[in-house]
Amino acid sequence: MSSAELYINLTNICSNWSALNSLSNGSAGAVVKANAYGLGIKEVGISLAKAGARDFFVAIAEEGVELRRAIGHGPKIYVFSGHMVGDTSLLKNFNLIPLINSAEQLAFHAENSADQSIGIQLDTGMNRLGMEGAEFEAIKDIILKLNPDLIISHLACADEPSHPMNEKQLNYFNAITDNIDCKKSLAATGGILLGKRYHFDMTRPGIGLYGGNPYSGSKNVVGLKLPVIQIRSVLPDETVGYSNTWTAKKITKVATVSSGYADGIFRCLSDKAMLYHDQIPCNIIGRISMDLIGVDVSNCGENPDHLWLLNDIQSIDVLADDANTIGYEILTALGQRYNRSYI
Amino acid sequence: MSSAELYINLTNICSNWSALNSLSNGSAGAVVKANAYGLGIKEVGISLAKAGARDFFVAIAEEGVELRRAIGHGPKIYVFSGHMVGDTSLLKNFNLIPLINSAEQLAFHAENSADQSIGIQLDTGMNRLGMEGAEFEAIKDIILKLNPDLIISHLACADEPSHPMNEKQLNYFNAITDNIDCKKSLAATGGILLGKRYHFDMTRPGIGLYGGNPYSGSKNVVGLKLPVIQIRSVLPDETVGYSNTWTAKKITKVATVSSGYADGIFRCLSDKAMLYHDQIPCNIIGRISMDLIGVDVSNCGENPDHLWLLNDIQSIDVLADDANTIGYEILTALGQRYNRSYI
Numbered sequence: 001m002s003s004a005e006l007y008i009n010l011t012n013i014c015s016n017w018s019a020l021n022s023l024s025n026g027s028a029g030a031v032v033k034a035n036a037y038g039l040g041i042k043e044v045g046i047s048l049a050k051a052g053a054r055d056f057f058v059a060i061a062e063e064g065v066e067l068r069r070a071i072g073h074g075p076k077i078y079v080f081s082g083h084m085v086g087d088t089s090l091l092k093n094f095n096l097i098p099l100i101n102s103a104e105q106l107a108f109h110a111e112n113s114a115d116q117s118i119g120i121q122l123d124t125g126m127n128r129l130g131m132e133g134a135e136f137e138a139i140k141d142i143i144l145k146l147n148p149d150l151i152i153s154h155l156a157c158a159d160e161p162s163h164p165m166n167e168k169q170l171n172y173f174n175a176i177t178d179n180i181d182c183k184k185s186l187a188a189t190g191g192i193l194l195g196k197r198y199h200f201d202m203t204r205p206g207i208g209l210y211g212g213n214p215y216s217g218s219k220n221v222v223g224l225k226l227p228v229i230q231i232r233s234v235l236p237d238e239t240v241g242y243s244n245t246w247t248a249k250k251i252t253k254v255a256t257v258s259s260g261y262a263d264g265i266f267r268c269l270s271d272k273a274m275l276y277h278d279q280i281p282c283n284i285i286g287r288i289s290m291d292l293i294g295v296d297v298s299n300c301g302e303n304p305d306h307l308w309l310l311n312d313i314q315s316i317d318v319l320a321d322d323a324n325t326i327g328y329e330i331l332t333a334l335g336q337r338y339n340r341s342y343i
Numbered sequence: 344m345s346s347a348e349l350y351i352n353l354t355n356i357c358s359n360w361s362a363l364n365s366l367s368n369g370s371a372g373a374v375v376k377a378n379a380y381g382l383g384i385k386e387v388g389i390s391l392a393k394a395g396a397r398d399f400f401v402a403i404a405e406e407g408v409e410l411r412r413a414i415g416h417g418p419k420i421y422v423f424s425g426h427m428v429g430d431t432s433l434l435k436n437f438n439l440i441p442l443i444n445s446a447e448q449l450a451f452h453a454e455n456s457a458d459q460s461i462g463i464q465l466d467t468g469m470n471r472l473g474m475e476g477a478e479f480e481a482i483k484d485i486i487l488k489l490n491p492d493l494i495i496s497h498l499a500c501a502d503e504p505s506h507p508m509n510e511k512q513l514n515y516f517n518a519i520t521d522n523i524d525c526k527k528s529l530a531a532t533g534g535i536l537l538g539k540r541y542h543f544d545m546t547r548p549g550i551g552l553y554g555g556n557p558y559s560g561s562k563n564v565v566g567l568k569l570p571v572i573q574i575r576s577v578l579p580d581e582t583v584g585y586s587n588t589w590t591a592k593k594i595t596k597v598a599t600v601s602s603g604y605a606d607g608i609f610r611c612l613s614d615k616a617m618l619y620h621d622q623i624p625c626n627i628i629g630r631i632s633m634d635l636i637g638v639d640v641s642n643c644g645e646n647p648d649h650l651w652l653l654n655d656i657q658s659i660d661v662l663a664d665d666a667n668t669i670g671y672e673i674l675t676a677l678g679q680r681y682n683r684s685y686i
Contacts, residue, residue, distance in 0.1 A: 002403040002424040034605035034633050035679065059634035060345040060601060060680070080634070081345040081572050081601055102573045123575070127583040128599055128635055132575060156585055165587055229424050230445045232466070232475060240470040242499055244508055256471055258403060258424055262377035262675035267668050268611075290377050290671060291402035291423070292471055325610050328633060332605035336378065336679065337403070 002258035006338035007223035008039050014051035016209045016218050021052070023192055025199035029055035031188065031206030033063060033080065038264075038334040039210060039221070042070040043342050048209075049075050057204055061087040064096040078119055078150065080129060083109045092116060097149055101130050103139050110146075119150040122176065124169040126156035133176050140180075150183045150202065158190030158198075159214045166194055190214050212327035213317050222331070224310035224338070226257040226275065226293070231303050240294045241286025246271060253298045255282075257307055260291045264333030265309065266323045273322045275307035276314060282307060345601035349681035350566035351382050357394035359552045359561050364395070366535055368542035372398035374531065374549030376406060376423065381677040382553060382564070385413040386685050391552075392418055400547055404430040407439040421462055421493065423472060426452045435459060440492055444473050446482050453489075462493040465519065467512040469499035476519050483523075493526045493545065501533030501541075502557045509537055533557050555670035556660050565674070567653035567681070569600040569618065569636070574646050583637045584629025589614060596641045598625075600650055603634045607676030608652065615665045617657060618650035625650060 021028035030053040036044035041063060045056065049071045056077045058064045061084070064077045076097060082105045083091060083098040091098055092113060099121040100106050109118060120143060123130035130153060136143070153173050157163035173186050184200040189208035191198045193215060208215035211222065234240060234248045257275070261267040270288045274281040277300045286294045297304060310316065316327035323330070364371035373396040379387035384406060388399065392414045399420045401407045404427070407420045419440060425448045426434060426441040434441055435456060442464040443449050452461060463486060466473035473496060479486070496516050500506035516529050527543040532551035534541045536558060551558035554565065577583060577591045600618070604610040613631045617624040620643045629637045640647060653659065659670035666673070 002427045002430070003405050034603075037633075038605070059605075062346050062680070084345045084570065084572065084601075087345070104573070125582070126585075127575060127577050127581060127597060128629075128632070128637060129572065156582070156587055160586070163587075165582075227427065229427065229472065230447070232470060234470050238470060239468070239499070239508075242469075243503070244499055244506075254470060258427075260377075261672045262381070262402075264676070267672050286471075289471070290380075290675060294471060329604045329610050332633060333607070333676070337405070 002227050002229060003337055003339045004227060004259045004263065005225040006334060006340050007225070007343060008043070008340060009219075009221050009343045010043060010047040011343060012211065012219040012221045013039075013044060013209050014047050016211070016215075016221070017048055017051055017053060017205065019217055020189065020192055020203065020205040020208050020215065024203040025196045026201040026203065027054070028203045028205055029053065029057055029078075029185070030209060031057045031204050032067060033057060033059035033206070034332050035063070037206065037210045037328065038332040040340060040342070041067050045071045055202060061090040061096055061098075065090055065094045068094040068096070076149070080121065082121065083113065083118075088112045099150075099152060103131070103135050106139065106143065117149045118146060119152060120148050122151065122153040122173065124153040124172040125165065126154055126169075129154070133172065136176060144180065148182055150185060151177055151180065152185040152204070154188065155186065155191050155198075158188065158194060161194055166198075170198060207328055210331055211316060212331070220312050220315055222310050222316065222334075223308065224334075225306050225308055226259045227306050228255045228304055229258050229292070231255045231297065239286070242289060243287060246286035246294070252296055254285065255295045255297045255304065255307065257293050257295055258291065259309075260289050260293055262290045263335030263337055265293065266325075266333065269319070269323050273309070273319060274314060275309055276311055277304040277307055279313070345570050345572060346680055346682045347570060347602045347606065348568040349677060349683050350568070350686060351386070351683060352562075352564050352686045353386060353390040354686060355554065355562040355564045356382075356387060356552050357390050359554065359558075359564070360391055360394055360396060360548065362560055363532065363535055363546065363548040363551050363558065367546040368539045369544040369546065370397070371546045371548055372396065372400055372421075372528070373552060374400045374547050375410060376400060376402035376549070377675050378406070380549065380553045380671065381675040383683060383685070384410050388413045398545060404433040404439055404441075408433055408437045411437040411439065419492070423464065425464065426456065426461075431455045442493075442495060446474070446478050449482065449486065460492045461489060462495060463491050465494065465496040465516065467496040467515040468508065469497055469512075472497070476515065479519060487523065491525055493528060494520055494523065495528040495547070497531065498529065498534050498541075501531065501537060504537055509541075513541060550671055553674055554659060555674070563655050563658055565653050565659065565677075566651065567677075568649050568651055569602045570649050571598045571647055572601050572635070574598045574640065582629070585632060586630060589629035589637070595639055597628065598638045598640045598647065598650065600636050600638055601634065602652075603632050603636055605633045606678030606680055608636065609666045609668075609676065612662070612666050616652070616662060618652055619654055619656060620647040620650055622656070
């Protein structure tokens, strides 16, 4: 079997959710968009619902359908992209709450789904998704008559606690929603750590559930074990991999493992990241190819039959640093060929 | 509907295969590993089998199973990773031919599947996958008694026609296989372009089937259309996206499209790549987030309801240049949330 094995610790995801729920002034929802950050919306959703999460957030209606089928009736499911053309029957049949992002979406919703619950997403400065303040003011009376279930906004710089943008967005969110009697939500994981003024009635942790920064209390959730296909001795001046980018300086024991950039192990990690044989770090050498990676296993006493790319030593954030990205992208890139084992 | 739409042109894949088959001295197989480079092993496999491909190559046995189920009996399916522990019943039940990479794999095969066909993969200098020359010589008699179906090796530098490694690998492959009466294969797409001395009995085009370099005759195969969720006017000094990395210098019409790095649109393309409204290029602005991208659509006369990331203007190789990678990685990263439409 040359499929790699991806271990996903659902117990730790639930424990991370409980910790962030306890940190929250109100209750914590759970962000499970992008297939629960690549870890499986079905399995993660069921576990979190059992752990007590009542409010879930997805990016698009299609994800909400998958989640609803998994977790059944009961928990609320909010859709960040709101009500798009083509969503109407999905929102209705699967009882999804669109977070309306514009007057245009509101009009479309009123025309097509007038009797169905909505939430409102406000833009408070990120200029990404959500109604502008002036737009909201102009149609506030109409919105309030629809009795929205939740009003949210999203912080652009919550991972940098001292960034003035945080306070600016908080003040703006307060200013436009102050007299409105409706559940409110502003904070994702980073926002929870900014303190209770940011929490309102509901928080929306995402990355903190899945073991990534900025929540340092988040327990690691993933392990990734790559099988070794073969091991060879490479002599001095011999090269390894495409374009001969790595040349042996001395006799080197090289393992070829099954997995590559087609499995979301970014090609830019070539010659940079480590794999682990228990506690022993082993350098990736040469270019990562589509399905194969060369690794220097000279320091391993025995010949390993597998090596770890993600473990308690090398977290998603450590690997993200090597790839000049963030842990979120390491997670969502995790490939489809892995055997997923849930713990 | 906020799912993006990925268009995959099966006609062009087949036409690319036919062109590369005609260029080949012998016949052309088809490399469909990594889910046919992200485009769908089932759909691509069926089309290529209909177009006349009789020899398919996959990375691991599990992929061979999926392919066999799609294309039925008849075509041969070779597995690059060879015969790994755990593969035995898959290889047997789905009639897959392992490309044996080492004496160790050969012994394992002989113990477990003695009556089943094998191929041999030789390493001729890439030091990645395949039997070393000396190892092969030592067990050549045993191998030849097993009557291997195919002997292959793989070129490390075929995309650089003038690289001395090509001639070196060719000579080595000839030297160790010269007197052996067996079908042979050395060239993938790049190798086909190196000329007929590299072709032997079978070539193994991969990227050339899917519209990527280095085969300049390869027709584009993918289109990727991202839906616009909303459009806003951003005023001078306002910022867009996470960490406020983009600041408006003038009033800018900003579209937020549904798709992000969770869909394989690499985060390192932030502030770099273009999206297209027909022929009009529109800059990505600010950081690409997990499910959303900000785009400057000020130059579009009308408000677009979708924008194209991949089209006949911006090919996988153009986008790969922006991401400092290769077209192969753009393809294999294509996400699971897209609606895939086959043409």
